[in-house]
Amino acid sequence: MKSEKNTGLTVVAPKGQEPAGSFLGHLWASIAFTITLGIVACVVYPAIVWAVAHVVFPNQANGSLVKKDGTPTTDDTQAVGSYLLGQPFSAPGYFTPRPSAAGAGYDPTSSGGSNLGPLSDKLINGATNAATTQPTTQPESLAYDGVRLRTIEYAMNNGISFKLYTVSPDGSTRTEVPLSKYQNADGSLNDVALVDAFPHPESDPSDKSPLIAADFSTPIPADAVTASGSGLDPHISPENAKLQIARVAKTRGITPDQVQALIDAHTDQPGLGILGDPGVNVLMLNLALDAKYPVPAPPATQPAATPATMPTTQP
Numbered sequence: 001m002k003s004e005k006n007t008g009l010t011v012v013a014p015k016g017q018e019p020a021g022s023f024l025g026h027l028w029a030s031i032a033f034t035i036t037l038g039i040v041a042c043v044v045y046p047a048i049v050w051a052v053a054h055v056v057f058p059n060q061a062n063g064s065l066v067k068k069d070g071t072p073t074t075d076d077t078q079a080v081g082s083y084l085l086g087q088p089f090s091a092p093g094y095f096t097p098r099p100s101a102a103g104a105g106y107d108p109t110s111s112g113g114s115n116l117g118p119l120s121d122k123l124i125n126g127a128t129n130a131a132t133t134q135p136t137t138q139p140e141s142l143a144y145d146g147v148r149l150r151t152i153e154y155a156m157n158n159g160i161s162f163k164l165y166t167v168s169p170d171g172s173t174r175t176e177v178p179l180s181k182y183q184n185a186d187g188s189l190n191d192v193a194l195v196d197a198f199p200h201p202e203s204d205p206s207d208k209s210p211l212i213a214a215d216f217s218t219p220i221p222a223d224a225v226t227a228s229g230s231g232l233d234p235h236i237s238p239e240n241a242k243l244q245i246a247r248v249a250k251t252r253g254i255t256p257d258q259v260q261a262l263i264d265a266h267t268d269q270p271g272l273g274i275l276g277d278p279g280v281n282v283l284m285l286n287l288a289l290d291a292k293y294p295v296p297a298p299p300a301t302q303p304a305a306t307p308a309t310m311p312t313t314q315p
Contacts, residue, residue, distance in 0.1 A: 070287040080287070086234045087283045092157075093251035093295040095244050097282045098223050100231040104145050110231050121202060124148060126195040142191045148198050149191060150225040152213050156189070158243050161217040166209040167199070177211065218243065235279030238267060252293045262288050 053061035059072040065079035066072055073079055081087045086097040088106045102110035116123035126146025132138045145153075155162050164182070165174040182194050199210030221239045241263050249256045266285040270276045 066284070066287070068287065069291055070284055081283050082234075083281065083284065084234060085232050085283075087286075089282065089286060091251075091295070092247055094286045094289070095236070095241060095248060095280075095282050096157075098233050098236055099145075099150060099225065099227050101227040102231070104142070108232065112231055113229055114227060121200055122146065125198040125200055126191075128192055128195050140192050140196075142195060145191065146195065146198070147225050148213065149189075149194055151216075151220055152194065153189060154220055154224050155213075155216060158247050160220065160243065161215075162213050163215045165212055165214055166197075167212055168209055174212075174214075175209070182211075234281050234283055235268065236282055238263065238278055238280055241280045241285070248289070251295060252289065253296055254293045258293065259289070262292070 050061075058074050059065070062074045062076075064072070064083040065074065065076060066081060066083055067078050068080050072083075085108070086106055088108065089096050090105070097106045099105055100107040100110040101112055101114040114123065121127075122144055124147050126149050127143045129138075129141045129143045131140045152162070154160070164177045164179055166177055167174050182190050182197070184190050194211070197211035199212070220243070221237050223237045224240045224243070227233075242260075245256045245259045245263070249259045252259075262285060263280055266288060267278050267280050269278055
């Protein structure tokens with residue numbers, strides 16, 4: 001019987017057919033890689049970005065906050081707002097920002113668009129909440145103001161003349177209606193009555209004569225009555241700002257040219273000269289107005305005017 005001798009030769013597998021290793025070996029390697037990548041991407045990289053930003057761009061890293069004098073700050077106890085966010089202003093001596101998507105002026109808690117299409121009845125004509133008797137009696141109230149109502153309010157606030165008309169069902173004739181018919185005793189607009197009178201195609205009977213506003217003395221910019229994509233845009237168009245000059249100048253007792261100079265100084269130009277349109281930063285403009293031309297104090301015999309609703313801390 002012959003015994004086989006060990007020749008000492010090693011068999012090598014063809015290329016591409018090497019042993020793949022054990023399942024547990026691959027499993028532990030995958031777990032280790034996942035943990036390492038998680039630490040790098042979720043801890044190391046954010047920490048480096050945070051540290052570099054706070055050293056190189058401290059103001060921007062803390063929200064681009066500004067103080068009452070318009071200078072940057074990283075202290076939120078001294079901040080009156082952010083350069084990047086709009087602020088609600090309502091007093092006549094201040095420029096007003098774009099409305100938010102929720103309607104009824106600027107709302108810093110309403111971020112985002114309305115998701116209403118350009119032909120939406122709600123967007124154009126507004127909507128109301130019906131009167132209720134249960135669980136409590138509540139009168140009809142405004143649910144959404146809409147573009148028509150915003151346009152009328154903007155025109156009244158800025159001295160832009162216009163007329164109200166009722167339109168015949170077939171659209172052939174218009175009959176002028178006095179604005180006083182839709183005003184309250186104190187001269188303010190009856191928003192609910194106006195929204196109800198506007199043309200609501202889905203609910204209006206065919207024999208109703210809807211109400212429209214027309215013959216405006218000057219075109220009203222779209223950004224004055226529509227929200228931006230975020231609903232928190234700090235800018236208005238130069239055309240929008242120009243229409244507010246007369247009201248602001250009269251309230252502060254200065255000339256329109258003085259107001260225009262501040263508008264020019266706080267108009268941001270398009271990025272790289274071509275990206276976007278020029279925009280006037282409302283917060284920075286109003287802060288500059290307060291610093292250079294404060295609103296005159298009312299006479300001692302008269303109650304103080306309602307101040308602008310400007311927050312004293314970061315929004």
